[in-house]
Amino acid sequence: MRAGAGTCPRCGAESTRVHGRYDRTVRDSTVGGAEVVIRLRIRRFRCPDPTCPAVTFAEQIPGLTSPHGRFSLPRKEAMTAIARALAGRAGARLARLLGMPVNRMTLLRALRALPGPELATAPANLGVDDFALKRGNVYGTVLLDMDTHRPVDLLPGRTSSAFAGWLKEHPGARVICRDRSGSYADGARIGAPAALQVADRFHLWQNLTEVVDKTVRAHRSCLVEAPLRACEAETVEPSDTPAPEMRDVNGGERRLVVRTIERHAAVHALLAEGYSLNAISRRLGLVFRTVRRFAQAANAEELLVGALHRPSKLDDFKPYLNQRWNEGCRTSAELHEEIREHGWTGSVSTVRRYVRTCLGGAEVAPTSLPSPKPRHITGWIMSHPQGLDPGEAVRLKVVLDQCPELDALAGHVRDFAQMMVHREGHRLDGWIAAASAEPLPALRSFARSLSHDHAAVRAGLSLPYSSGAVEGTVNKIKMLKRQMFGRASFDLLRIRVLYPL
Template sequence: MAASVVPFRIPGCRLDAVQADPSDLTVDASSKARSAVCPGCGHRSRRVHGLYTRSPADLPVSDRAVGLRLRVRRFRCLSEACPRRTFAEPFPDLVARHARRTDRLAASQVRTGLATGAEPGARLLRDLRMPTSPDTVLRLLHRHPVPEAETPRVLGLDDWAWRKGRSWGTILIDLETRRPVDLLPDRTSTAVSAWLRDHPGVEVVARDRSTEYARAVSEGAPDAAQVADRWHLLHNLRQVLVRHLTSVRGRLRTLPGVESLPASEYQPGRRTAAERAASAASRDRHHARYVEVRRLHAEDGLNALQIAHALRIDRKTVAKYLAADAFPERGRHSVPPSVLAPYQEHLNARWAEGERSALVLYREIGALGYSRSSRPVSRWAQGRRTEPHPRTPRKYLTGLREPVESAPRRGRLPSTRKLAWLLVRDPEALDASETAVLAHVRQDTEVARLHDLARLYNRMVREKRPDDLDGWLEASRTSGISALATFSDGLRRDYAAVRAALDEPWSSGQAEGQINRLKMLKRQMYGRAGFDLLRKRVLCSA
């Protein structure tokens, strides 16, 4: 093949020959230079001492891998003071010394590794006719430098889980360019304040309400304005609502009219005796733990952390038990629509006509498009059957007891989290059943007062009304609700950042998005990569 048909150039070289195979392309080339500079003394030499061949890999062409055969000359150094006797001519714009791949191929492999990781990258590179091993991709990634980012004017701070519940790190985002600036291996105030001191010039810092980050910014960048994240402000209010509702849930269950609350449209199937026994045993275990927590606190004087260590349970569970005025019963979970819902009308009609065979009903709705198993149909029929099917064999009727008609399910209070969500939602967005639940719990004066203050707070944050903050803080402090008073005290301690959140447009939303991307990169490496490699991938592939 003629050298002129090669669709790429080789910097500083001339093409000598091209050999084409079905899957490979081999290009013979040699340097155009007549002389070379000795790397030891810097003298130029034109005296050739010998020749040898290098075979680095290059970027592929179409579906063919490309390999170079470089004719390399060794020159004799003519300087008597130089310790080198000979040296090889360099190819500075093409391939590094001792490298097995050209610089442009190495750059492509690095970009692929940054985007996909070592193992997936090696598989992809093999399909792209740039084959290499995962270990080589890792070496190239570790060798790749991290670009130095400019110090941002507006910085976003947030934490991310290196190991969920165990170790945490900090991500720093330039909120103006929407790019990650750096990654820190922990979320302590010492690490963050040291970074801020090393990068002066930050004017605004958007963060969550972590006291560690607040202290770090005050120490590392005392002149920077701190802005609390609005989502975290709303989330903190919901936590307050959950904490208070958990403590008064026993009282809410005794309010008049709880039986008339609307029940869920979709009810779970009838549970077996074994399922009911397991549920009762689980409730008894939790109740015994609740009683023990209260006893250790009242009689032995232990605090929440000491009780958590003694009973080997989470301190949040201990705090919930200590705050509750009665045992917090398990709330009713929302029931998803049944798989039989699209065929409910047909099933009810056939049942009214006298059809009692679950198998016949299953086949009928199967003809209508039902593609699941027969088990839901059998359980549906079992919950409505009050007498044996007429064609039931006699041997199965032995010992049959009289059926008992189950009482209709009455309404119950939703879970505490559901109630907290109802208290912060726009009343116009609630349906009839949710409105009835809200009206029921507002019979409690504390809950009604909490609901009014929660609506004011929600409107203040969403509509960004900084002038309403002082009045709301005072109303919460004097509300008589301890959880809300504690929350308002915390907002007062972070007053400047909270007020800035209602004035400034900045938030931590971009940091949350970058954390999602960071988790994806971490999982691509199966959680086995070190912090340095993860930091490099986050910063270089942004």
């Protein structure tokens, strides 16, 4: 039934004066997989208010048409839902299969037409984390309501000023869950000084894992007993000959080893003469960080641990190679063919290099088991004792018995894990004091960083708040970025994150 009057969309006045009529075509949703096209005869009314800027206006059918719209409202809602789920190209392909052919740019325009979030105040429990738009170059910030686990906003960049400005514009945050980033700590302190900052336990544990990994790699040389080392038989290597790890495949000293020893000696000689680190950097032509690293090392061996004791995929086959070498098999090609039958997939050059550098003498000491890889030891130390296999528990005990420093480190890790699991934040000061007393640079540095962020760390170890939901949202953003390959601009990404299906 046709209405007798039309309502002006500008001033709201009703009009019965018909100015004219025209035909209009509207594409509706599909019926049985077939596209539906509705043809309408639309009346144009004259507005009775002489002050209204709209002289004439066209009537609209409620629930079906919109001004200047080529699609019906139900179809437009369906297309917007497809765009929110799949964006441009993928959404256009799906819409075509559903009988609603549409251009990808139309879907992107539908996304951009969505209204922005109307947020007057920040959530009481706010989570914040960064995500990469271009890894290593461009980053953004995601803000989350920790009660509903829904994102509330995305900010370009991850600076403290941007975060502080958002908090000032949206007051009301009482708890801010964040990672160990200093920029978010400064932004929260400036934008919401009354809010309680909570350092996420996952990031604390991740930082501690990095400490353990660095320490294990620094003590790589302690992980193998002297009688079991294939390259340290006294009958093979004279005392004045460099260790096999320090030689190249031709028997000469490795250039890395020689250069590191010379630079370490030069840096410490200039330090003894009273030169500053900046002056040494200019004099030797080295980066300041490199000079500082050499200056902090007591000897060159500390700097060469990672290079001289690097794990190799040949480690599991070294016991067999040593045994066959002692039995008289001295050909690299023959040894290579034999270990291929045991699962070796590497090249013969790797076997030849090991034979030349470590098995060049008349006889070597037999080995029983290769030393465990640093990443395995790190995993064992960071795992709950009840979660280890019996064999892993035994190998970990052997490692800790060989290296007192790693044994002490494992004890501090267990104490920290107990403090974190049982929410015993009151023990933090004691743990920091005990860790700072250990002769482990990485552990002392970690303890010092906890002291600088003491209030947030203690809150994270005492309160039930966590940034797990924020990390899940960051993973979702990564998925959306890959799905929007070629169209992953910030405004489109922000809309898709804030308007999930």
